[in-house]
Structures are given as structure tokens and as C-alpha cells.
Amino acid sequence: MTNIEEYSPIAGQATIDELFHLSNHLQGKVIQNINSTPVGGGVAEILTRMIPLLRQLGVDARWDVIKGNERFFAITKKFHNALHGIPAEITDDELDCFLAVNRENAEEIAFGDIVFVHDPQPIALVEKRKALGKNWIWRCHIDFSRPDKKAWRFLEKYVKLYDAAVFSAPAFARRLPIEQVLVSPSIDPLSDKNKELPEETINSVFEGFGIDRSRPVVTQVSRFDYLKDPIGVIKAYRIAKKHEDIQLVLAGGGATDDPEGPIVMEQVRNEAEKDKDIFVLFLPPASDIEINALQRGSTLVLQKSLREGFGLTVAEALWKSKPVIASAVGGIPLQIAHKYSGILTHSIEGTAYWIKQLVNEPAYARTLGINGREHIRHNFLITRHIRDYLLLFLSLFHKDPVVYM
Amino acid sequence: MDSNVEAFRFNTKLDQTILLGRKARNVDELLECLKIVPESSVYFHTHRFLQQHHYLSPEPPNDFAYWITNVVNDVELGEQVSSVDIVQFQSVSDLRDRFTEIIDAYLRSAGTIVDCPRGEEFHFMASRTFVLATPYTACSLGEFKENLQRVSTASLYYHMFDAKLRLGKGENDFSRWFEHLGEHTLAEEVTRLDPYTYTLESLRNKIVRLVEEHDKH
Numbered sequence: 001m002t003n004i005e006e007y008s009p010i011a012g013q014a015t016i017d018e019l020f021h022l023s024n025h026l027q028g029k030v031i032q033n034i035n036s037t038p039v040g041g042g043v044a045e046i047l048t049r050m051i052p053l054l055r056q057l058g059v060d061a062r063w064d065v066i067k068g069n070e071r072f073f074a075i076t077k078k079f080h081n082a083l084h085g086i087p088a089e090i091t092d093d094e095l096d097c098f099l100a101v102n103r104e105n106a107e108e109i110a111f112g113d114i115v116f117v118h119d120p121q122p123i124a125l126v127e128k129r130k131a132l133g134k135n136w137i138w139r140c141h142i143d144f145s146r147p148d149k150k151a152w153r154f155l156e157k158y159v160k161l162y163d164a165a166v167f168s169a170p171a172f173a174r175r176l177p178i179e180q181v182l183v184s185p186s187i188d189p190l191s192d193k194n195k196e197l198p199e200e201t202i203n204s205v206f207e208g209f210g211i212d213r214s215r216p217v218v219t220q221v222s223r224f225d226y227l228k229d230p231i232g233v234i235k236a237y238r239i240a241k242k243h244e245d246i247q248l249v250l251a252g253g254g255a256t257d258d259p260e261g262p263i264v265m266e267q268v269r270n271e272a273e274k275d276k277d278i279f280v281l282f283l284p285p286a287s288d289i290e291i292n293a294l295q296r297g298s299t300l301v302l303q304k305s306l307r308e309g310f311g312l313t314v315a316e317a318l319w320k321s322k323p324v325i326a327s328a329v330g331g332i333p334l335q336i337a338h339k340y341s342g343i344l345t346h347s348i349e350g351t352a353y354w355i356k357q358l359v360n361e362p363a364y365a366r367t368l369g370i371n372g373r374e375h376i377r378h379n380f381l382i383t384r385h386i387r388d389y390l391l392l393f394l395s396l397f398h399k400d401p402v403v404y405m
Numbered sequence: 406m407d408s409n410v411e412a413f414r415f416n417t418k419l420d421q422t423i424l425l426g427r428k429a430r431n432v433d434e435l436l437e438c439l440k441i442v443p444e445s446s447v448y449f450h451t452h453r454f455l456q457q458h459h460y461l462s463p464e465p466p467n468d469f470a471y472w473i474t475n476v477v478n479d480v481e482l483g484e485q486v487s488s489v490d491i492v493q494f495q496s497v498s499d500l501r502d503r504f505t506e507i508i509d510a511y512l513r514s515a516g517t518i519v520d521c522p523r524g525e526e527f528h529f530m531a532s533r534t535f536v537l538a539t540p541y542t543a544c545s546l547g548e549f550k551e552n553l554q555r556v557s558t559a560s561l562y563y564h565m566f567d568a569k570l571r572l573g574k575g576e577n578d579f580s581r582w583f584e585h586l587g588e589h590t591l592a593e594e595v596t597r598l599d600p601y602t603y604t605l606e607s608l609r610n611k612i613v614r615l616v617e618e619h620d621k622h
Contacts, residue, residue, distance in 0.1 A: 014539075014557040018419060021537050145524060170528035173424035182422035182530065329524065338475075346522075391421040391535055401445050402572065403535045 002049075002190050004056045010189050011383040019383065022390040023057040025405060031393060032112030033063045036076065036121035039285055040253065041223070042185060042312045043118050043141050046385070049188045053386060062112060066105040066122045070259075071097060076121045077259055082151035083120065084143050084227060084307040095154060099124055114393055117162075126161045135396045138162040141185070143227075143307040143330040144172035163396055168310040169331040181392055184334055185310045186385035187319055187376070192288035194319055197296055205293035211247060211279055216359050219249040219298040221291055221316070224265040224282070227307045228252075229327075232348050234271050234278065236304065239352035241277070244359050248272075251281040251294055296320050300358050300365070304351055305329055315380045318342065318372030323365035325354045335380065341371040413582045415541040415552055417560035418567060420532040422449075428526040431518045432477060435469065436508045438529055444497040446531040448571050451491055451500065453530075455566070455601065467491075469504060472527045477519060482511045492599045495575050534567065546588070546620040550613055558605040565600050565608065579612065591619040 008016050033051065037044050047063055054061035068076070075094045082088040102124035109125070114135045117125060119142065126136050138159055144167060156176075159165055164179045173180045187194050206213050218237060222228040230250050237248040250268060265282055272278040283290060295301060301317035301324045308330030315335055317324045326332045328344040336342035343354045358365040378384075394403070425442060429435040439447070450468035466474070466487040474483025485507050494500040512518070521527075539556055543549035553561070564578035574581070576596065583592035594615050600608050 012557060014417070014560075017539075018417065018537060018557075022419070022535075167424060170424055170530055171428075171524065171526070173426045173528060175426045180424040180426060182424050387419060388421070391419060391533075394535065395421055395533060398533075398535075401443075401531075401533055403533065405535055405537050 001052050002188075004053050006190055007381075007383050010377070011381055015383050015387070019057055019386055019390065021405070022387065022394065023054075023059050026059050026390065026393055029060065029114060029393070030112030031059060031061045031114045031116060032109075033061065033116045033118065034066060034109065034122050034125065035063075035118035036066050036068065036073075038065050042309065045312075046185060046188075046382075047118075049191060049382060050386060050389075053382070054389075057386070057390075059390070060112075064109055066101070066125075067108075068101050068105075068121070072101045073121075074259055079120050079151055079155070080142060081227075082148035083155070085146035085148060086227075087148060088151070090151060090154075103127070114396065120155055123155060123158045126158055129161055136162045137164050137166060137392065137396075139166040139183075140172060141168060142309045143169075144174075145169075145307075145330070164392070166392065169334060171330075179395075181395070183385070183388040183392060184331060184380060185312055185315075186380050186382045187312060187315045188382040189319060193292050194316055195292070197289070197292055201289065202293045202297040205290050206297050209249075209279055209281060209294075211249060211297075213297055216244065216246045216299040217249060217297065218246050218300045218302060218355055219251065219294055220302040220304065221251050221295060221313045222303065222305070223252045224261050224268060226260070226264055227305060229304045229306045230264065230268045231271055232306075232351075233302055233304050234268070236302070236348045236351035236355065237278070239349065240355040240359075244356055246299075246355065246359060247277040247279065249279045249281065249294060249298065251279075251283055251291065253283045253285055253287065291316075292320075295322060298322060300325060300355060302351065302355075303327065303332065304345070304348075305332070308332055311335065314342070315376050318369070319376045319380075321366075321369035321373045323358050323368040324372060325351055325358070327351075335375065336372070337375070340368070341375045342368055410585045413543040413549060413578075415539045415543075415556045415560050416563055417537050417539050417557055418563040419535045419537065419559065421535070423531045423533060425529040425531060427529040429529075430520045430526050432473060432479065432482065432508060432515075433512060433518050435473075435527055436505060436512065438527075439469070439501065439505055439508070442529050443531055444501065445533075445571075446529050447501045447504070448497050449530055449532045452566060455562075455605075468527075472521075476521045476525045476527070479519070482508070482515075485511065490599075491570075491601050494570065496573060497570055500570070534571065536563065546586070546591075546616050549582075550616045550620060553609065553613055553616070558609070561605055561609050561612075588619055591615060 033047055035043050051061050051063050075098050078088040078090050106125045106128045111132055111134055116137050118139045129136055162178055164181055166181045166183050167173055168184055220233050268280055272280050295317050301322045303311050303314045303326035305327050310331035314324055314326050314332055324342040336344055338344040345351045427438050429438050470483050470487030473479050473486055489503055541552040541556055543552050568574050568578040569576055580592040580596045
């Protein structure tokens, strides 16, 4: 387990001292995180790292996962897509099932002083608030800029019952009667996915997959999900490939709460077959070193998402000083200042154009990567994330614009 | 040191970003929101870039200017809004008035109002500031210089930017303390600095150098 003090050389000792200072003010409070999957996806990943660090700081942080059957997760996937703006017909029967599963879970959970609910799956647990009191926060990790109206109307009733809602990007805020707070997610610079790697490790991973490091490698790391637009990535690659001898790597895994993963994977495989320079890698959950190596060894990293909660893979690549070309969606514009710390695009053609530009202008690409790393260091490391959460918990008890601790 | 002069305590600050749920698609809507959002929002949008991107550029634009120039593509208005000399203002209220005057005047003469691309609206935010004491204090210029080099850039930011405008003290904390110490020239020199034209590390170095020069005397 990583010790909180190990972040001092990266984030500065003052930052660590501040975290201890804030934590002191939360003594005696139980902070209970609740989500719907223990592995896979950004939420589980960040909780896995963050809970032990919060506990080292003296905060009584806990983590519960709600239980649900296959039908429940199929419904919550519909919600997920609908909130991303993809039309989805959710029947009244399905809404009843969704509520029933939430209510069953609510009976089994021992709620803490601060109940920190992640994403829509467990959102209706807040029905318990009337009976229990406590402080309730809803943390929305998904792109909420254009939600389907029916899905939002259903969820809004529950969001309004919370004390505060937390979003990953300013565009997700809505007109709500409760306080809305911006907390960007983060990456952990000491995790296997982000730590420094010896060149031999990078080489051996590339060799293992049969990827030629002597030619440019363009990589997108993300779950096989329509919203990550892997087919669009292949199309952009094909346009750029007419002029540049590049290889494309599409690497990712799946999450236990995502039933669509295998279908998308199959479509990508079909699209990519017959091109020996496209590498489609379906990686098992324990592949962090491989992902780290793929990002570090790539010439460029793409994140051509159609919607994005935040896009942690962008921060991961920038932290490795990689030039990144990414869609201007969700939280990605928070991570990339266009042409300063990366490239923001809006189309397949735009992505292809910038692939060619950056392959041919390595000095400029390097500058983007260096600026990108500094931006991540200052704004998107786990220490900043912990700080934001501590401030969020404290803000439940301190409402003034300026709070003297 | 005069025994009546209090030691300088270095504080630091941490900001929580509040989302106001208000957005603007064009300059007209920007103006309407700008008139009604809390002062903490005006402060946030004129200072955020400086803190988040302080390593990138010594002359960070405010969020309004950045959006008008790069998203709405109105270079002329963007330049006018980015040229507002924030260091001249003693209060956020006056600063807000200046921005609204500029945009209002421009809109009166502008022919058409252009909407930004979908998804690139200006989203109004604000901040809640948590002020924390650091372990560092100073009873002399020597100690001050030493500890100014130790504290985080957030501490420097708090005493130079927040103290003057956000907390409405009308002056930065360093100059006020130098005045109490009887170091009038040093106080004036630090007051005269335009901190908006430095990166935070350069600003720290500049103040350290000024203190050094006076500490020699």
C-alpha cells in the first residue's frame, strides 16, 4: 500500500501537510462511499486508491458496493446511456425494478455520518434520509451535459434530496436547489498504471504484442464502449495512414457493470481485421503495467470520445508527457488547453489532421507533452482530489464564502 | 523589530469550486449573467487561470477574455476584456462594473451577436476559500525572506491576490506588514508590482529579491 508521504516529492510537502490539517477537522465522522462495482472503470479505480490514503490521514472512510442482478445492471446501463444523451426507452416496470433494488440495498447498509453516493445506480438510497438524517452527497462521474429528459426527470427527484451534488466538469451543472461543486477526478502517479517504468519493460510489452516501436504508434486506451468511438478512431487512423506509416493500438478492458463491452469489441475486431498495423487489445483487469507501457511507448495518444465523464486516460497520458489529441467533450477541455498542453478536436477528420501534424512535428509534440505533464501535476493528481473531497466534506458544515480553519 | 509590531503569519488557502448552473452562449448572455452572479464568481473568473496555469504564461488572460477570444472568436472584444488592468482595482464590485461597461458598450455598436459552438458555453463558477495557518511566521525581514521561500505558491497567492481583492483589504498583506515594520520604501515597491504579469514563482523570486535588498541596509 502506498504511504501518503510518498507523494511529497511529487506534490510537495506543503500539500501533504495541508491534507493532514484538513483531516483533523473531520475527526469522529464516518465517511461512507457507495457505488455499484468493486472493479473496472474510473470510479472503482479511484476509490481503491483513495480510501486507504484517506484512512492514513485519519479520516474514517469506508466503501460499500450495492448488490444488483443482471436486470438491474442492464437498466442502469440504459440510464447511463440516457444521461449521456443517447435515447433509451426506460419502462415504468424497469424504474420500479431500479427502485426496488435500491430499497433492498438501503435496508442492508449501515449509513455513515456523510453518505457519499457515486453515480446513478445507488442514487435512490437517499430515500433513507428522511428517516436517518445524516449528510448526503451525490457524486456524478458521467458526462451530464445533454441528458435524456425523461431519465433526468426521474433522477432529478432524488438528486434534489441530497445536500450537495458533485460534477466533474462545469458543463454538467444544472439549475438545482442544492449546492453544486466541481471536483475533477485524478490519477495516482504512484500506481502501476502511472509510475515510471524502465525502458526494458516498455520494450518487452511492445514486443509481446508485436508492435514495432521503430515506427510511429498512435494509441487509444479505453473501455470498448460506443461512447469512446473506437470505430471513429480507426477511421481517423485510415485517413492519416494514407500519408504516414503509423500503427494504431486500441487497448482496453471491460467493467462488471457494462454488458455492452463484448459487442463493441466484436465490432471493432471486424472493422480492424485485415490491417496488420491495427492492434486491438482486450486487456484483463490486472493489466496496469501493460497500459502504462503502451502509453509511455506510444508516439501519440488519442481519446476520441463522443461523450466523456472526465477522461482519466487523457490525464494518464499527459502525466507521461505524451502529446494527446482528444475530443473537446466532458472534462477533457479542463485537462487540455488547445495547442498549449495538447490538441482538442471535434471530428474524425480533425483528429486525422492532427495525427499527421504531430507525427511530422515531434518538437512541437514534445512541448505539448511537457506542458501537459505540468498541468496534470498542478491540477489532476490524487493529492488534489483528496484535498477537494476533504473540502467538500467540510463544506457541509461551513457555508460561508471564506472559511477560516 | 518594534515590539508593538505583530509577527507576520503566513497563511495559505484552498479553494472549493462551486458550480452556479448558469451559462452563456453568446456575449449578450455573458453580460446578463455577469451582472447578477456573486462577486466570488467575478473574482474566480478573473483569477482562476493565473492559479491553474501559472507555469505556462506570465500574462494569463481572465476567463471572460479567453472565452470571447477563443470560443466566440471575437478578437476585438476579447482584447478589450483581457486588457483590463486588474491591479488597479480596489474591489471586485468595481472590477465587475468595468467588465460590464466594456461589454455593454461593445454590444451597443456590434451588428450581430454570434452564438458559440454547442458544448462550449461559458459556465459560471465561484469559489469557497478555506484559509489555513501555516507553521511559518516572521519577526524580521530575514525570517520573512526565508519563509517566503518555503511556503507554497497558494500562500503567496493568498497574501498577494486574495488579501487585496477577495478579502477587500485594499492592499496586499506583505506591503501592509512592511508598513507596520517601518519599511515604507519596501512596502511601496511591493505595492507597485503588477502581480498579474508574473508567474507565481517569478513573483516569489521578485519579492525575495526586494526584501533582500532592504534587509542589507
